[in-house]
Amino acid sequence: MSNQKKIIIYQIFTRLFGNSNNQCVPHGDIHTNGCGKLADFTSKALGEIRQLGATHIWYTGLIEHATQTDYRRYNIRPDHPAVVKGKAGSPYAIKDYYDIDPDLAKDIPGRMKEFEDLVQRTHRNGLGFIMDFVPNHVARQYFSDALPEGCKQLGEDDDKTRAFAPDNNFYYIPGTSLQGNFDMKGTASEPYTEMPAKATGNDRFDAYPEVNDWYETVKLNYGVDYTGGHRHFFTPVPDTWHKMLDILLFWAAKGIDGFRCDMAEMVPVEFWEWAIPQVKKQYPKLMFIAEVYNPSLYRDYLHRGQFDYLYDKVGLYDTLRAIVCCQESATAISRRWQELDGISEHMLNFLENHDEQRIASDFFAGDARKAIPAFIVSACQNVSPVMIYFGQELGERGMDAEGFSGRDGRTTIFDYWSVDTIRRWRNGGSFDGSMLTNEEKNLQAIYRRILNLCHTEGAIRQGAFFDLTYVNQGGWRFNEHRQYAFLRKWGKEVLLCVVNFDPYPADVAVNIPLHAFEFLHMPELEQCRATDLLSGESTTLSFVSYRGSEVSVNGYSGKILKIVLP
Known part of the structure; x- marks a missing residue:
């Protein structure tokens, strides 16, 4: 394995x-x-x-x-x-x-x-x-103190007179200072200033970010001209x-x-x-x-x-x-x-x-x-x-x-x-x-x-999956709205997984269709031993297409029943 x-x-x-x-x-x-x-x-x-x-x-x-x-x-x-x-x-x-x-x-x-x-x-x-x-x-005040030798700061060569330029690192609102609709002073003695204003990180391309915007950030320019809709990705590749x-x-x-x-x-x-x-x-x-x-x-x-x-x-x-x-x-x-x-x-x-x-x-x-x-x-x-x-x-x-x-x-x-x-x-x-x-x-x-x-379980790690919802709807011993069941299989090992979203225990009968046995290449077993991998407890299970597999599941819980096929 x-x-x-x-x-x-x-x-x-x-x-x-x-x-x-x-x-x-x-x-x-x-x-x-x-x-x-x-x-x-x-x-x-x-x-x-x-x-x-x-x-x-x-x-x-x-x-x-x-x-x-x-x-x-x-x-x-x-x-x-x-x-x-x-x-x-x-x-x-x-x-x-x-x-x-x-x-x-x-x-x-x-x-x-x-x-x-x-x-x-x-x-x-x-x-x-x-x-x-x-x-x-x-x-907003990005500056690399640890910039490697030979590298340039973001925005160092930007043309700040243009809202967009393919090689600019930032987007600008030329001739306009940042006028955020949030507290621009905070605990400082003077308010924050930014001229020209940069576009805000959550794609806010104006000088007026609000308190619910990502106002503490500025958007990076990857070559998308949001003013004209053009995309400048190659010849040359954006800076x-x-x-x-x-x-x-x-x-x-x-x-x-x-x-x-x-x-x-x-x-x-x-x-x-x-x-x-x-x-x-x-x-x-x-x-x-x-x-x-x-x-x-x-x-x-x-x-x-x-x-x-x-x-x-x-x-x-x-x-x-x-x-x-x-x-x-x-x-x-x-x-x-x-x-x-x-x-x-x-x-x-x-x-x-x-x-x-x-x-x-x-x-x-x-x-x-x-x-x-x-x-x-x-x-x-x-x-x-x-x-x-x-x-x-x-x-x-x-x-x-x-x-x-x-x-x-x-x-x-x-x-x-x-x-x-x-x-x-x-x-x-x-x-x-x-x-x-x-x-x-x-x-x-x-x-x-x-x-x-x-x-530890190959069936979970890399096994096949089969959803049992479609054959367990409308049944009197399976509430498809509050319970869910599926199979995982790897080699000779099968896991029957049943979960219960309700607060109280459920005694369910899980239908397993003939198609599941064919699709997963499993034999039907009138009786087999199944071990719940969550509790370690073993039980006898009917694992066939013509009768539901009876499983008791506690409230807010689940069972992962492992069956080893002959």
């Missing part, structure tokens, strides 16, 4: 992971609230993450970004507070593409060495290293393309294993088609993950753009969330994978990330256990990668009012803060479990079990 592993990504918001301060105050600065460091990712911490089942860590927020913390004594230019969101700042308002954020370093002048050490430490502990690439926009390729190659040379590319669909697919093959020519195993939300672009960004994986947000995530919240029928799961015909293995499944509300928050399910059946589907339905967000496996609620982020059910990306469940799980770096509740330990054990099954 192949020993390949399913890709399982553990996303961590880097500055929050190691912060042990349990008395943070809203809007607190780094001195009051503290900040986690790269050094907090010890071999012990990385080993615990690997034991959970992760194959890769996505360290979110590594690259230097705009902040209200003053690092002038380290020759880092300060940012005007009016164009920084929160005290810590957004990790997607990149201030220097060639540097590591100083917040993350114990020895700030040695921050790149600390990063390089973390890459090596991650690899020594058997994990891949993923970092962000943010290509669409930068901080921004060359600068971005250099940045990708700079970080790839550090030995990382992948890039998660922020808002990739806001950058023309032609750039990716040009850049990714050049990077992969030198680093063929490097993984590219795209944040793409428009399904009509999926195949273009995979086939032309050469991405390895895309976010499955508007498909599987939105559907599973709606089912968990009793707003959608479980039959919708079938429609989602059918829409991905031919590309499902290239979709990244998840139930949480830094953009989305926590499952256990009041804004989502209110209870992390309610999403266990959804997580079984997300992790086990197909061979594609799955991602969890740090604290998800502990039921982190994300209900703090941290500062700029507010009480929104998300873990802040703008503020200096400490994550309750992670802080107690770490317990000063011991990871001894003594600070966790029994409920948290049980939830973590369920996640660990499911994620590790993704590696």
